[in-house]
Amino acid sequence: MSQLPIMPGAHIGILGGGQLGRMMALAGSHMGYRFTVLDPSEDAPCAQVANEHIQAAFDDKHAASLLASKVDVITYEFENIDANMVEHLQQHALVPQGSELLHTTQHRWREKESLVKAGVSVAPYREITMLSQLKSAIEELGTPSVLKTASGGYDGKGQVVIHDADECEAAFSKLIVMNQQLVLEQFIDYEQEISVIVARNKAGECKVFPVAENIHVDNILHCTIVPARISQEMTKKAENVALRIAQSFQLCGLLAVEMFVGRDGEIYVNELAPRPHNSGHFTMEACATSQFEQHIRAVCNLKLGATDLLTPVVMVNILGEHVDTVQDWMNKKESIPSGIIQKIHFYGKTEKKPKRKMGHLNLLSEQADLALQWIEESRIWTTQSKVYQQQN
Ligand SMILES: Nc1ncnc2c1ncn2[C@@H]1O[C@H](COP(=O)(O)OP(=O)(O)O)[C@@H](O)[C@H]1O
Ligand SMILES: [Mg+2]
The missing domain is CATH 3.30.470.20 (ATP-grasp fold, B domain)
Known part of the structure; x- marks a missing residue:
């Protein structure tokens, strides 16, 4: 991939039109870049300030190709973008952030594994797919511990704090319907x-x-x-x-x-x-x-x-x-x-x-x-x- 700087005057595409995209476009406009945003909602915060808005779903490959054809470089403003879509875009445009980090951070198992590999500490944790695993994990990690869905959670959604071993079943049944893969983390004081x-x-x-x-x-x-x-x-x-x-x-x-x-x-x-x-x-x-x-x-x-x-x-x-x-x-x-x-x-x-x-x-x-x-x-x-x- 090119190491050359992409200079002001160039055109930047943003996947996602929320406030983070809006503030990116505002900052980049001051520097002289132009922006096109792809977002499904008509009045998305970023669409209000970008030069152009492609109103389409995030999994619309045709719209993604259109975005790629218009811009010099593509970035994203939220992490729940399908990594396959980023790979598709990479075939047509420069996506310097790539799809690997996105893929890693979309799933708590992968995220924790790569953090441990990087040599930093994370709360002691166990990967959970069955109730029996949760019960033995609670014995090992103790209480309080927090059970989380491995993907898709935000603002505390998809999490249950377990204060006592007898709460395992309720916590498990609440989360397993949201996601088949869970993680139990020791609660850090x-x-x-x-x-x-x-x-x-x-x-x-x-x-x-x-x-x-x-x-x-x-x-x-x-x-x-x-x-x-x-x-x-x-x-x-x-x-x-x-x-x-x-x-x-x-x-x-x-x-x-x-x-x-x-x-x-x-x-x-x-x-x-x-x-x-x-x-x-x-x-x-x-x-x-x-x-x-x-x-x-x-x-x-x-x-x-x-x-x-x-x-x-x-x-x-x-x-x-x-x-x-x-x-x-x-x-x-x-x-x-x-x-x-x-x-x-x-x-x-x-x-x-x-x-x-x-x-x-x-x-x-x-x-x-x-x-x-x-x-x-x-x-x-x-x-x-x-x-x-x-x-x-
Ligand atoms: N292992 C933990 N120990 C202590 N507090 C935690 C732990 N995990 C989550 N929390 C609390 O819950 C909040 C939300 O959890 P987080 O994993 O950041 O999920 P979200 O995706 O919702 O931000 C954290 O900011 C923290 O206050
Ligand atoms: Mg958080």
Whole structure:
């Protein structure tokens, strides 16, 4: 495959038209690239900002070939794309990220196996297809443990925590109808959940973004705090884990590495996402280069941008149920205390379904505590206020 950089002016195709594609296209447009997006829905967030939209299903080979004929390079914005489709595209166009990493990260068995091969720690786990296996795995790994479907899960869907051995049957029957392959993981007693986003281009240049601390509510990312409130030693360790994975996987593009900082001082890799990630939205205003620009740079084999943190930041997600209060607040005079600069992003979605990711707010402040306090006092995220009491 060509090692040549694909320079601004070139045409980039994106598979998937959600908010990640939208922010990719916005960042790439600033750099002078043109975009065509393939997505089945008429008003997809990315279609609103791309130069062209091919409205078709992701498994429509004719539409994929049309996309390939129009663009110089193709990328994707979500990981549940059929690897066969990527292989089909590779016959007609440049797809620098390839299909292998996609294939690996689509299945927890493969993902864990390759993480172990890369020499990083994961929670002790067992592959499960039968109830008898689950029962003996629970004896070996103990409780609590978490049973997950091997593929197709997101935002905590397709998971059951097993607190006691007698819960095995119920957990197994709930998940096995969703997926014939499951994984049991020991529940990690963690101090923090963190993520590191790493980029690598075809030339082998590799860069990590600052380590992000993530707080989930109902298994959905609620906010990200950067710098993460962990020791320097742990920060270094987490960066090295991400770099090691990027090298081992011969990454091209962006990879988000979700990790647990265990109370035992160990870092455990939870899961991978081969694309820009919600926990990297803080980079848009808080870093020298955003994760979206970095992704474009990596895929186009440009020199990677600097990842320095320009200011501490707290990113908070705006879900469907928060939109009205956030928009009321935007028009109020007493909007935000001094010492915090707020930057708002909406993704152009019209339907405000509960739990749907509609936008996010980056709060830039020398003091993360001040931003966290404001999130609580604003009462926009009222149901989640107890989170801060636990964490602080
Ligand atoms: N082995 C584990 N130990 C402790 N917590 C876990 C474990 N696995 C998952 N979790 C919790 O559940 C959340 C969702 O799990 P994850 O595997 O990341 O699935 P998803 O695809 O839904 O993001 C994690 O962010 C973490 O809070
Ligand atoms: Mg996750």
